[in-house]
Amino acid sequence: MKFFMCANYEPDPPESISAYLRPPSPPLCMYYRWIDTEMSDWAVTEIRERGRHAWASLDLEERRAKAEAEEKAAEKKEWEEHCVEQRAFIDEMKRKNQEEKLRLEEFYRKWEEAREAERERKRERARAAKAAK
Numbered sequence: 001m002k003f004f005m006c007a008n009y010e011p012d013p014p015e016s017i018s019a020y021l022r023p024p025s026p027p028l029c030m031y032y033r034w035i036d037t038e039m040s041d042w043a044v045t046e047i048r049e050r051g052r053h054a055w056a057s058l059d060l061e062e063r064r065a066k067a068e069a070e071e072k073a074a075e076k077k078e079w080e081e082h083c084v085e086q087r088a089f090i091d092e093m094k095r096k097n098q099e100e101k102l103r104l105e106e107f108y109r110k111w112e113e114a115r116e117a118e119r120e121r122k123r124e125r126a127r128a129a130k131a132a133k
Contacts, residue, residue, distance in 0.1 A: 039047075
């Protein structure tokens with residue numbers, strides 16, 4: 001499309017020209033105006049298609065980001081559930097170990113009492129035999 005622009009319009013001033021060689025210029029102006037505002041059918045179609053493509057791409061990106069966020073949330077929830085299960089398993093094992101420890105302590109205490117009672121009985125028999133002599 002054709003357009004008018006200010007004579008001082010300079011979007012990208014050339015860097016190669018030295019400031020000493022460049023003639024002094026008035027302040028740059030960014031004014032421009034389109035001459036023909038009517039667009040051909042192919043241009044209108046092209047603009048619409050690009051717009052549809054841009055919106056579809058944006059929608060796809062948003063859906064992808066939402067799916068990734070949901071997947072991360074599901075993984076985090078699954079990990080937390082796994083941690084809870086592991087903690088429950090560890091607590092159960094600690095409880096069982098404690099019960100086993102108490103059971104063994106009770107067994108050894110009874111065994112030691114029985115052993116001590118047997119030794120005492122043997123000592124008593126030895127005293128009685130010594131006294132009978």
